[in-house]
Amino acid sequence: MFLKTTLILLAFISVVYSQTDDEESFLFVTKQTVNRFIVQGKELTIKYGLYNSGPTTVFNVNLNDVHSYPSKYYELLVGTLNPKWERINAGANLTHVVVLKPKESGISNSSHAIVTYQKSEKNAEVQRTYSSEIGDVYIMTGREYDRRFSSHVIDWILFTAMASPCIVFPFFLWFNSKRKYELLASKDKATKKAQ
Amino acid sequence: MFRLLSMLSTILAFLTLIILTAGQNCESPQFKVTTYSTQDARLTTESAAQLEFTVKCKNGKQPSNLYADINGQIIPCAQSVSSPGKYYISGSAATPKQLARGRISVKLYDDDSYSALRKARADDAVKAVKPFGEVELICSGASYGPWLPSEFFAVIVFGAIWWIAYRERSKILV
Numbered sequence: 001m002f003l004k005t006t007l008i009l010l011a012f013i014s015v016v017y018s019q020t021d022d023e024e025s026f027l028f029v030t031k032q033t034v035n036r037f038i039v040q041g042k043e044l045t046i047k048y049g050l051y052n053s054g055p056t057t058v059f060n061v062n063l064n065d066v067h068s069y070p071s072k073y074y075e076l077l078v079g080t081l082n083p084k085w086e087r088i089n090a091g092a093n094l095t096h097v098v099v100l101k102p103k104e105s106g107i108s109n110s111s112h113a114i115v116t117y118q119k120s121e122k123n124a125e126v127q128r129t130y131s132s133e134i135g136d137v138y139i140m141t142g143r144e145y146d147r148r149f150s151s152h153v154i155d156w157i158l159f160t161a162m163a164s165p166c167i168v169f170p171f172f173l174w175f176n177s178k179r180k181y182e183l184l185a186s187k188d189k190a191t192k193k194a195q
Numbered sequence: 196m197f198r199l200l201s202m203l204s205t206i207l208a209f210l211t212l213i214i215l216t217a218g219q220n221c222e223s224p225q226f227k228v229t230t231y232s233t234q235d236a237r238l239t240t241e242s243a244a245q246l247e248f249t250v251k252c253k254n255g256k257q258p259s260n261l262y263a264d265i266n267g268q269i270i271p272c273a274q275s276v277s278s279p280g281k282y283y284i285s286g287s288a289a290t291p292k293q294l295a296r297g298r299i300s301v302k303l304y305d306d307d308s309y310s311a312l313r314k315a316r317a318d319d320a321v322k323a324v325k326p327f328g329e330v331e332l333i334c335s336g337a338s339y340g341p342w343l344p345s346e347f348f349a350v351i352v353f354g355a356i357w358w359i360a361y362r363e364r365s366k367i368l369v
Contacts, residue, residue, distance in 0.1 A: 034241040034287060045233065045243050047287055062276065078231040078245050079283060083273035086260045096273055097243045097285035099231065149237060153345045160352070167356060174363070 025054030025090060027061065029115045029131035038137050039145040040105040043077065048096040048113065048131065052088045058117045061085040063096065065113035065131075073108070075101040088117075105141040110134050221252035221305065221327070228330050232294055236337035242294040245285040246301065246332050261327065262309045264302040269312070272303075284332075296336030302326040 030049040038044050048065075052058055062084045069081060079098035088094060102108070112130040119127055232244040250258060261272040263284045275281040284301060288294045304312055305327040315321045 034239045034243060036238060036240055039238065042238060043233075043235070045239055047241075047243065078247070079285065080273075080275045080277070080281070082276045083283060084276050085271050085273055088271065092270070094270055094273075095285055095287055096283065097245045097287060099243075099245070149340065151341050151345050156345050156349045159349070171360075178363075 024119060025052055025056045025058050027052055027058055027088070027115060027117055027127075027129055029063070029113065029129060031065070031113050031131040031134060033134055033137070037145060038102060038139045039142060040102050040139050041142045042101070042145065044074075044100045044102055046098045046100065046134075048098070050085075050088060050092075050094045050096070050115075052090055052092050055090050056119070057087050057089050058119060059087050059121050060126075061088055061115065061117040063113055063115045063131075065098075068110040068113065069100055073103055075103060077101055102139045105139045107136055107138055109136050221250065221254070221256050221258045223253050224258075224328050225251045226328055226330050227251070230331075230333045232332075232334040233337045234335060236339050239337075241287045241289050242337050243285065243287040244294050244332060244334060245283060246330060247281060247283050248330055249280050250282065250328075251280075258305040258327065260306050260309075262304045264304065264326070265299070269304070269309070294334050294337070296334055299332040299334065301330050301332055303328045303330065 028051045030051075032047055032049075034045045034047055035043075048063060050061070050063075063082065065081045069076070077099045079096065081098060083096055085094070110133065112133045115129050115131060116126050117129075118124065226248045228246060228248040230244070230246050233239055233242040236242065246263075250261075252258075257280055261282055262269050263272050265284065265286060270284070272282040272284050275283070303326055304324075308324055308327055312321060312324045315324055
C-alpha cells in the first residue's frame with residue numbers, strides 16, 4: 001500500500017517536472033512573401049518573422065536560408081539570407097526583410113529556413129528549428145505582368161499610327177470637296193448679289 | 196607586507212578592468228548607410244523597408260550588439276554572418292502610408308546606452324540617454340502606376356475625332 005502511494009507520487013512528480021515547456025522559450029519563425037505576384041526580373045520581397053514565446057531570452061540566433069534561393073536562379077538585391085541576432089528578448093517580435101529578383105520563370109519551390117539558437121548564454125547546446133515555408137510559387141514572365149499592368153502607352157501610339165490612314169484619307173477627301181463647294185457657293189452668292 | 200600586496204593586486208585588477216571596458220566601447224562611430232523601400236505598390240501587399248549600414252569605429256572595435264529605435268519601438272539589429280560589421284534594420288508596414296515618401300530618423304543604441312535606456316523610467320530620462328548614433332531611412336514612396344491610364348487618353352482623342360465628324364455629317368445630311 002505504501003509502495004503504491006510512493007510510486008504514484010513519484011510518477012506524479014516526474015510528470016510535473018517533465019513539463020518544462022512553460023519555463024523554456026521557443027522561437028517561432030515565419031517566412032512569407034508580401035508579393036501579390038512573383039514576376040521574373042521584378043523584386044520579390046520575403047519577410048521573416050521571429051517571435052520569442054516564453055519567458056526567457058534566447059541567444060545567438062542564426063537564420064540560414066541560403067539553400068532556398070541559389071544565386072543561379074535568384075539575385076540578392078537587398079538584405080542578407082544569413083542574418084544573426086545576438087539576443088532576442090522574451091516576447092519580442094522581429095522581422096527581417098530580404099529582396100530577391102528571380103532570374104527565371106516557371107514554378108519554383110522554396111523550402112524552410114533553418115534557424116539555430118541557444119537557450120542560455122552558458123549552455124552551448126544549439127536548438128534547431130525550421131521556419132514555415134512558402135511552398136510552390138509560380139513566377140510569371142515579365143511579358144505576362146506587362147500585359148496586365150504596364151501603362152500601354154507605346155501600344156496606343158502604334159494603334160493610332162495604324163488607324164490614322166483610315167481616318168486621315170476620308171477626311172482629306174471630304175475637306176477638299178467641302179472647300180471646292182464652299183468656294184462655288186461663295187462665288188454664286190457674289191454673282192447673285194451683283195445682279 | 197601581505198596587506199600591501201593584496202591592496203596592490205586589487206588596485207591592479209581594478210585598473211585592468213577599467214582599461215578593458217574602455218577599450219571595448221566604440222568611439223565616434225561612422226555610418227555608411229544604404230536604404231531600400233518598396234517601389235511598386237501594385238506588386239506587393241505590404242510595403243517593406245530596410246536599412247543596411249556598416250559601422251566604422253575609430254579604435255577599430257565593432258559594437259557587439261546594436262538596437263534601433265523605430266517609431267518608439269526598440270528592436271535589435273540583425274548582423275550579417277558573412278560580412279561582420281554590417282547591420283540590418285528591416286520592417287514592413289501594412290499600409291503604404293506608414294512608409295510614405297520622406298525620411299525617418301532611426302536612433303541606434305549599443306549595449307551600454309540600451310541598458311541605460313531600460314533603466315530610465317521617466318520620459319525626460321529616456322530622452323536624456325545619449326544614443327550611439329543616428330541614421331536616416333529614406334523612403335522613396337511606393338507608386339501605384341500612372342495617375343490616368345493611357346486608355347483614358349485614347350478614348351478622349353478618338354471620341355473627339357468622332358464628334359467632329361458627326362457634327363459635319365449632320366450639317367451635310369440636314
